[in-house]
Every structure is written in C-alpha cells, then in structure tokens.
Amino acid sequence: MTAEEQPASQRQRTDPYVGQYAERAVGMVASEIRALFAVAARPEIVSLAGGSPYVAALPLDGVGDMIGQLIADRGEVALQYCTAQGDAGLRERICDVMTLEEIRAHPDEIVVTVGSQQALDLLTRIFIDPGDVILAEAPSYVGALGAFASYQATVVHVAMDEDGLIPEALEEAIGRTTAAGRRAKFLYTVPNFHNPAGVTLAAGRRHRILGICQRAGLLVVEDNPYGLLGFDAEPMRALRADDGEGVVYLGTFSKTFAAGVRVGWAVAPAAIRDKLILAAESAVLCHSSFSQLTVREYLTAQPWLEQVKDFRELYRERRDATLNALETMMPPGCHWTRPGGGFYVWLRLPDGVNAKAMLPRAISSRVAYVPGTGFYADGSGGQYARLCYSLPSPDRIREGIRRLASVIETEIELRDDFGPAPGIR
Amino acid sequence: MTAEEQPASQRQRTDPYVGQYAERAVGMVASEIRALFAVAARPEIVSLAGGSPYVAALPLDGVGDMIGQLIADRGEVALQYCTAQGDAGLRERICDVMTLEEIRAHPDEIVVTVGSQQALDLLTRIFIDPGDVILAEAPSYVGALGAFASYQATVVHVAMDEDGLIPEALEEAIGRTTAAGRRAKFLYTVPNFHNPAGVTLAAGRRHRILGICQRAGLLVVEDNPYGLLGFDAEPMRALRADDGEGVVYLGTFSKTFAAGVRVGWAVAPAAIRDKLILAAESAVLCHSSFSQLTVREYLTAQPWLEQVKDFRELYRERRDATLNALETMMPPGCHWTRPGGGFYVWLRLPDGVNAKAMLPRAISSRVAYVPGTGFYADGSGGQYARLCYSLPSPDRIREGIRRLASVIETEIELRDDFGPAPGIR
Numbered sequence: 001m002t003a004e005e006q007p008a009s010q011r012q013r014t015d016p017y018v019g020q021y022a023e024r025a026v027g028m029v030a031s032e033i034r035a036l037f038a039v040a041a042r043p044e045i046v047s048l049a050g051g052s053p054y055v056a057a058l059p060l061d062g063v064g065d066m067i068g069q070l071i072a073d074r075g076e077v078a079l080q081y082c083t084a085q086g087d088a089g090l091r092e093r094i095c096d097v098m099t100l101e102e103i104r105a106h107p108d109e110i111v112v113t114v115g116s117q118q119a120l121d122l123l124t125r126i127f128i129d130p131g132d133v134i135l136a137e138a139p140s141y142v143g144a145l146g147a148f149a150s151y152q153a154t155v156v157h158v159a160m161d162e163d164g165l166i167p168e169a170l171e172e173a174i175g176r177t178t179a180a181g182r183r184a185k186f187l188y189t190v191p192n193f194h195n196p197a198g199v200t201l202a203a204g205r206r207h208r209i210l211g212i213c214q215r216a217g218l219l220v221v222e223d224n225p226y227g228l229l230g231f232d233a234e235p236m237r238a239l240r241a242d243d244g245e246g247v248v249y250l251g252t253f254s255k256t257f258a259a260g261v262r263v264g265w266a267v268a269p270a271a272i273r274d275k276l277i278l279a280a281e282s283a284v285l286c287h288s289s290f291s292q293l294t295v296r297e298y299l300t301a302q303p304w305l306e307q308v309k310d311f312r313e314l315y316r317e318r319r320d321a322t323l324n325a326l327e328t329m330m331p332p333g334c335h336w337t338r339p340g341g342g343f344y345v346w347l348r349l350p351d352g353v354n355a356k357a358m359l360p361r362a363i364s365s366r367v368a369y370v371p372g373t374g375f376y377a378d379g380s381g382g383q384y385a386r387l388c389y390s391l392p393s394p395d396r397i398r399e400g401i402r403r404l405a406s407v408i409e410t411e412i413e414l415r416d417d418f419g420p421a422p423g424i425r
Numbered sequence: 426m427t428a429e430e431q432p433a434s435q436r437q438r439t440d441p442y443v444g445q446y447a448e449r450a451v452g453m454v455a456s457e458i459r460a461l462f463a464v465a466a467r468p469e470i471v472s473l474a475g476g477s478p479y480v481a482a483l484p485l486d487g488v489g490d491m492i493g494q495l496i497a498d499r500g501e502v503a504l505q506y507c508t509a510q511g512d513a514g515l516r517e518r519i520c521d522v523m524t525l526e527e528i529r530a531h532p533d534e535i536v537v538t539v540g541s542q543q544a545l546d547l548l549t550r551i552f553i554d555p556g557d558v559i560l561a562e563a564p565s566y567v568g569a570l571g572a573f574a575s576y577q578a579t580v581v582h583v584a585m586d587e588d589g590l591i592p593e594a595l596e597e598a599i600g601r602t603t604a605a606g607r608r609a610k611f612l613y614t615v616p617n618f619h620n621p622a623g624v625t626l627a628a629g630r631r632h633r634i635l636g637i638c639q640r641a642g643l644l645v646v647e648d649n650p651y652g653l654l655g656f657d658a659e660p661m662r663a664l665r666a667d668d669g670e671g672v673v674y675l676g677t678f679s680k681t682f683a684a685g686v687r688v689g690w691a692v693a694p695a696a697i698r699d700k701l702i703l704a705a706e707s708a709v710l711c712h713s714s715f716s717q718l719t720v721r722e723y724l725t726a727q728p729w730l731e732q733v734k735d736f737r738e739l740y741r742e743r744r745d746a747t748l749n750a751l752e753t754m755m756p757p758g759c760h761w762t763r764p765g766g767g768f769y770v771w772l773r774l775p776d777g778v779n780a781k782a783m784l785p786r787a788i789s790s791r792v793a794y795v796p797g798t799g800f801y802a803d804g805s806g807g808q809y810a811r812l813c814y815s816l817p818s819p820d821r822i823r824e825g826i827r828r829l830a831s832v833i834e835t836e837i838e839l840r841d842d843f844g845p846a847p848g849i850r
Contacts, residue, residue, distance in 0.1 A: 015695075015696035016670065016694070016696075017644065017694070017696055017697060018696075020552065020608075020610060020644070021551055021552060021700065022550065022551055022552055022553050022554045022557070022576075023554050024550070024551075024554075025550070025551040025552070025700055025704070028551065028700050028703045028704065029699075029703075030699065030702075030703065051506075052505055052506050053505075055500065055501055055504040055505050056500075056501045058500065058504065060496055060497050060500035060501070060504075061497045063496055063500065063504075064492075064493040064494065064495070064496030064497035064500065065493055065497075067489075067492050067493055067496055068489040068490055068492055068493025068494075069489065069493075070489070071485055071488055071489030071492055071493075072485050072486045072489035072490075075480065075481075075483065075485035075488065075489065076480055076481045076485070077685075078685055079480040079483065079485075079488075079682075079683035079684065079685040079686065080477055080478075080480050080683075080684055080685050081476075081477055081679075081684045081685065082685070114539055114708075114709040114712075114713075115709060115710055117707075117708070117709050117710040118708060118709045121707065121708045121709070125447065125449070125450065125575070126446055126447055126449075126450040126453065127445065127446060127447055127450070128447050129447045129448050129449075132447070143707075143710055146706065146707045147707050147708075149707075150550070150704065150707040150708075151447075183445075185445060219442065219445070245441065254506075257504075258504035258505075258715070259504065259505055259506045259714075260502075260503055260504040260505050260506065260507070260713060260714035260715045261504065261713055261715045262709065262710075262711075262712065262713040262715075269441070269442070270440075271440035271441075271442055271443075272442060274454075274455065275446065275450055275453050277455075278453045278454075278455065279450070279453065279575065281571065282542075282546065282568075282571045282572050282574075282575040283539075283542070283543065283546045283572075283575075283708065284539040284540060284542050284543045284546070284687065284709075285540055285542040285568055285687075286687075287539075287687065288539075288685060288686055288687040288713060288716055289684075289685035290683070290685045290686045290687075290715070290716060290719070291713055291715060291716065294715070
C-alpha cells in the first residue's frame, strides 16, 4: 500500500513532528468538509456556502484610480510600517462610521485589526486560559468558534429565537456556569443579522441583555459585521452605545467595502485596548498601512455611504429571491429564518435529515451550503444548513434552491425507506 | 492625587478586568521604553532605532499605476477573500524568489503570512505549551522574543560570534536542556545579517548546525528577512536548501519591496504547513488578497530584482557612513559589528555604561537607538545598543552618531565620577 492509498488517519502517523506539537494544536486537523468546499468553488456549482460580499458591485475603475493616486502621493507612508494600534486618520474615520449606530468613541479607543477575525483571536488570547468559559449564541459564527477552540476555551451555547439571544437563557447559562464553580470570561454575540441564524436582537431585549451582563460582571463582545446592511430600517443602536466600559465592539469593512483589504477594528475599554495593542504587535507587528490608508482614502474621498446603500439594495434583492424560492420549492418539514439584513438564511431540514451527510449529494447535484454542525461547539446542529445569498445572482440563487429542494426530497425518500440519518458529529 | 499623577503600577489597579485575563496576558504591559519611542519619531531626532526600510526609493508613480490597473482589471479578486494558504500565483512567484538562495520549493509548501511576524506567531502557537524551550541566538530578534513570550515559552540563548551561531554552544545548550529533563521544540535563527547583531552564519558552519539539529531531532526555524540585501557577495545558500524536512524557512517582502503590504511567507514540511494553514485561518481567516496580488503583480511586471540592487547600494552607502562615523567619533571602550548586509550594527558600550539608562539622555540629545535588553529573554544585554542605518540619510547618520558619541562620553564621565550604572533589567 502506497502512502497515497492509506487513509488520512494513518498517513498522519508519518508526520515526524507528532508528539512535538503544543496541546492546542493536536486537534488542529482539516475538517472533512474542507475538501468538499474546494470542489464547491467550481463554476458549475451554485455555492450558497461562501459568506463573500459581492465586491464586483464596487466602482473598480474609480477605486483603482484612487489607490494609484494614493501610492503616487503618499506611498512613503502607505508602503511603510505603522503602529500596532493602527493609522490615526483611519481611526478617526472609523469613529464617524460608528456614529451611524449611535456609538460615540474616541480614536484612541480603537485598535485596527486584520479583519474582525483577528480581533476575535486577540481577545481570546488575552482572556482565555484552557478550559475558561465563553458564552455564545446557539448557533454561533464558525470563525469565532475556531478562534475560541484554538485557545482551548469551553463554549457554552445560549439559545436564540427570532428576536435573537433570549435573556432568560442567558441568565440561566450564567447561573449554570457559576454553579459549576466556573466563571464565564465574556459573552460573544452577533446582535444584527446574525451569522448564521439571520436573526436580529430585538431593541427591547438589548437593555435587558446589558443589565444581566453588568450584574454578572460579564464582558460583552459585540461582533457587528452586518449592522449597516439592514434592508428594512435604519441601523440599530449598538450595545456599545449604552455601555462603554462593559462592551468590546468589533467592526469590519469586509462587507461595507472590501473583504480583500482585511480591515476590521475593535473598540475597547482602555485596559483591554492596551492589551489588544500589545497582542497585535506580537501577532503581526502591525497591520498593513497599504490597506489602512486605502480604506481611509475610500471613506474620505469616495461616496462610501451611497455604496453601502447600493449594497443593501443588491442584497435585499438576493434575500427576496432566496425567500421566494424557499417558499415555492422547499418540501414540507423545512423551516427557515427571514433575515432583515445581512447575508444568511438558517434552514432547518425535515426531521431525520442530516445536513452534513447530505452535503456530498448536494454537491453532486451542483449546489453547496454549510452544514449547521460548524456553528456549534458541541457537535449539534446537524439538522441545519446555512444558506448565503450575497454572491450569486437572483437567477443562480433560484436555480441553487431548486437543486437543493430536489436533494432534500431525495433525502426524505431515503429517510422514509431506510430510517433517519445517524447523528453525524 | 489624580489618576494622572499616580504611577502606572497603581493606575493599573483601577482596571475592572484585572483578575480576568489569561495567564499569558498578565505580563502584557507596555515597556517603559515605548513612550520614549513615540518621542523618537519627532523629526528633530535622528532615529537609529527603527528597523524600517527606505521605501521612498521605490518608483512610487509606477507602483501606483500598476496597483490602479490591478484593481481596475482584477478588483473582483483583489478585493475579495482568498484561501488561508494564500494566493496560488503569488506562491509560484515566491518559489522563483527563493531560487536565489538555492531553495527548490513547490508552491504547495508555502503559506503566505502577515509579514514574517505572523509566521513566528503561528509556529509558536502550534509548537509551544507554556514552559517549552526554544533555542535562540544571543541576542535575538525582539519581535520573535515577543511572540515566544506571548505563548509563555522559555527561551534558552545560544552564543554567537562574528561568524554567527557557535556550533559548540548549540550542542552545549541542547545537552543542558536535555539534562534538565526538557526538550527544545525548535532552534530559532537569523542566519544572514542578523537582527540585531549584524553578523552572518559562516558557510562552513551551516552544515554543522544542520547536523547537530538533525541528530537532536530539533526543528530549525530559519528567519531570513535580509538574505538578498548583502553588500559584498551573492546571497548565501539557505539552510532550507539542504534540509527540506528539518527546516521551516521564513521570508518576507518587507525589506525587498514594501513593509506596508505585510506579506511574508513560511515554507514548511507538509504536516507543519497543514497546521500553519489552520492556525492562520483561526488567527485572521485569510491574508489580504489586495496585498498579495499587489506583490504578485510587482514581482511579475516590475523590475523587482533591479530594485533590490538599488536598495543594496543605498544601504551599503548608509552602512559605510555608519561604520566610518563610529570609527571616527566613538570614544574608547566602544566595540561594534561590521555587517556585510542588512540594516543593523550592534554596539557594545564601554564597561559600566548602560544603554537603557542612557536612552532618555540620548533622546534629549536628539538621537535614538534600541537598548540591547530588548533582544534577550533573560534581561541581559544592558551594555549593548542596536543602531539601524536603513532609514536616515548618510549625513543624518553621521550627525546622529556624533550626538551619540557625545552622550556616551558624558556617560563615561558620570561613570568615572559616580561609579558604573546599576544593571537595569
């Protein structure tokens, strides 16, 4: 048997560094669905898996001109190192952006990060010893769970409904954690147009959630990539707007401008901000001046808010195409959320149908999604699928959902003939 | 007493999150010399502290045009997410670059990182549990020591001389670590134009170092930011060229193109590469496509190797200005290295003169450097200063060293009047 013929689990034994890795890295192995996603990138497949913004809607010629001029005029700064906290001019612009969600922040309170993902990584780095508890919605953003796992956190999920995080469930989870002799280090929440659940924390719940966390001395990490991408109303007031000392707010330009520049930020109380800066310096020395000055220039010289409105209209049309197609085509037993903004619909499959087991068959039928299991730290979520509508055109979305509906129908037949799919974890 | 009047150690007590940080973050406090460096950025001060490349030597108009065209033509890709491993086309170009140091690598072996710093962070993340040993030169790059400390590594320093790492000292350090019942996880080395020591690992020592590490089963991390910036000879053959399984090689475009794009890379054995990709995904999701495609285009469409030659000439002139000024102006008792490339001279001050204690007085005299203590994990190095000649003009270098010589002369007088400076650690 050659190496290629061996199953991956046996090939792994030939790694000469086995036994030398850190404890946190022992479980770092590529997920079994990763290989499928490489296939899902093929053009014949309708991918509802991604999570990528539709950057083709940007005025690329104009943005190109702007950047070319920036390098010609200020290349000495844009191509040089900067401070670990990030460009001061960009941090001023970020303060302006946050006023749309009623946050009054000072540029000193901001740390620029390599996307929000780096902010999640650095926060976990400074707060989490192995086994420490993080409270997070059920389901939660897969990238956050990945960062939490890489520092060996224990994630305790808190239930949501169509109005977002349930206050009573949060109180209960805090109580349960305390009763177990442990202390949660922070609550991680995506209050607006949740990834993957597509729901938004109701205005009436926001003060209650903050009050519960304040009483418990629990830091809130408010991750808000989609807040400006609401289809039906003005942006919600951020949690951070009502508690400057108890909330770390995370923002990003990945969805309002361009994911490829990797510019996000954290707004944090002074002591946490200081540690974030030191952790960022240790992680990457400093963020890219090139990206930061590009975003700063974009916010200063381009009609960025008009562009956000264009994105909103574009995504609204795709959301509508998604919901209409689901309504028309999905077989009985399917349920889904109706997002008021953002990128995602959270689809519950009929009882006995498992999204992970179904994925290879969906890809054979030329449609892809993300199985729900990735959004839970405890292996649950097998009955769910995340559908992302931001990238394909409305026609492609309809075609993708037509294919998906057909795959689910076949699964239902299989279930009825052979019994429910085993709970694959 | 107002908060502003309190010493930092007491102000820290008002941090409401004290007691909640991870163990690794408890010691994360800004160093006392950090505030001085903010001052050192003032234009009236000659900064020999930095470490920044002279990016003003780039043809900024041409680079700006190139990037503007890139966004207009391929903005859909350059402004979008990419894979955590990095852009495939860039990885091909990186293989071409490495042939200059006789490395034969396949693009699949490469992970693109946010500067070399992220590669250091990720390697430490996957290999180091708290207390694990890393062997590193004495002195070592301050950014590497920062990454190692953030994962609570124990750094064991290995002596160098003018020919770089001393093989006998390495053997001794490995033996000492083993005798203490511990196992070193890797050797961290900067073989070419060392930061901060300015020395290069002699060709005749390279096979011996590799042999020692192979026999001990010790992974080598070869960090090579300056390898193409030699003034007097062709680039040296990389350690990686002679051991594809035992060496992780780190490269960067920060010094050969632009620090502000934050594009570095790691070449690693397959199992380590796989873990690096997963760790990178957890840390930042993916690197910036915008930066990666910019570097790829620069390497493809611009005369990048001619530009490296221009940088070499420019830095050679500054190295010469530095060495001539030191020769002419330094008081007796000072010793320094004579780098054959790179950015740094390592200056030993007269006995009884402490570089850290002297720094505020140097800044008052409008010259800045980095005290040697930052380059040792054990608090030693107080008698040393790192001088970086890459950014100031030759005239400014001469003026800076004139000021520095005068400060040292005053320190010598103080020492002779009041006794040697206490060993500040």
